[in-house]
Amino acid sequence: MFFHEPELQYEVTVEDPDPHFAKLLQQAIGGQEGEMRVAMQYMFQAWALPEEYEAYRNLLMETAVEELGHIELLATAVTKNLRGSPKEMREETDETAAAAAAMTGQNPRQFLSSGLSAMPVDSNGVPFDGSYVAASGNLAGDLYANVMAEAIGRTLATRLWEYTSDPGMEDLLSYLIARDTMHQNQWLEALESLEDPVPVPASFSQEEENQAVNYAFMSTRRDAQPDPGQPWTQGATPDGNGEFSYLAEQPGDGDGVPSEPDPSTYNDPQPDDQQR
Template sequence: MFFQEPELQYEVTVENPDPHFAKLLQQAIGGQEGEMRVALQYMFQAWALPEGYEEYRNLLMETAAEELGHIEMLASAVTKNLRGSPTEMGEEAQETAATAEAMTRQNPRQFLSAGESAMPVDSNGVPFTGGYIAASGNLAGDLYANVMAEATGRTLATRLWEYTDDPGMKDMLSYLIARDTMHQNQWIEALDSLEDPVPVPASFPQEQENQDVNYTFISTRRDQQPDPSYPWTQGESPDGKGQFSYAAEQPGGGEVVAPEPDSITHDEPNRSAQPDE
């Protein structure tokens, strides 16, 4: 169940409307690093949790609802950057080449399809896709995905902050960057609260996995290299269940030969002679 209030989560102001920046802001709405992704990601993760995980479900849903508010903020920012800007399609300039050229600085569909407003697309106009969403049903795995999502989202927001000189936009982005800081930390804290956050899934019996390579860093270089003595090639593993080691070469074995295809596929090539033995 959802409720809504007719106000923004955080005030959004634009002092110098810029249609090009509106185009860039679309990445923070419908892009792979955007707010649509995390809002839906956290919802679907929450809906998969069984009874007994109420505190995690609440954490995910509270954050998902907050992210919906971020989408609204960004959509407002896009609209304010498009409308009233010196390059909008006003009546007096609609037929001039100068205005047509200026319009290319924004996503044409923001004018043609959305009437100078935000859309559920990225900065290239590519529609949002559910393929961006990570919701595996495994809480630990999903929390790791959430740390990554907030990290890439915060990186995007900082780049947008660096790009704009508009005080209002910098203020809004400063708020979003701060919330990404909190969300990264809360997901890490949630991971730390789990009994076995790694390896994922913790329910699989580790004695069933190959014990020769489960904590071995394997070099894929053609020529054998000495152990570089990095933290991931020696010492105790983070899960406390093994000791890192180093292998200078891959195990190898077997040939890359495909079995004969079924005749109904008609995959047999036409050839006049057999290859040399």
């Protein structure tokens, strides 16, 4: 169940409306790094958790709904950047025309399809794709995915902050960047609260793993290389269940030649009587 208040989660002001920046902001809405991704991701993760994980379910749902508020903030910012600017497409100056058109030219669909409004698309106008959402049903795996999602989201927001010089947009992005910081830390803390967060899934018996390679860093060079002596080739593993080792070459065995296909697939390029 959701409730909505007309008040924004954070104030959105735009002093110098810029349709080019509106296009860039679309990435933070419907892009792979965007708020639609994390809102849907956290919701579907929460909906998969059974009763005994109620605390984590609440954590995920609270954050998911906060991310819905971020979509609203960004959509408001996009609309204010579009509707406060001249209706005609802005002409690029001669010295920056090529770069601006290639990188930040206004998305014509924001005028043609949405009447100078935000859309559920990325900065290239590509619709949001549900395949961005990581929700495996395994809490530990999903929490790791959430750390990554917040990390790339924060990276995007910092790049947008560097791009704009509008004080209102800098203020909004500063808020969103701060929330990404919090969310990264809360997911890491949630991982720490789990008894066995790695390897995922920890419930699978490690006795069934190939013991020769389960903690071995494997070199894929043609010629054998010496152990580089890095933390991931020697010493105790983070899960506490083994010791890192180094394999100078891949195990190697067998071949990849497939068996003959079913004739009904017509994979053979020529009839039998034409084969040599």
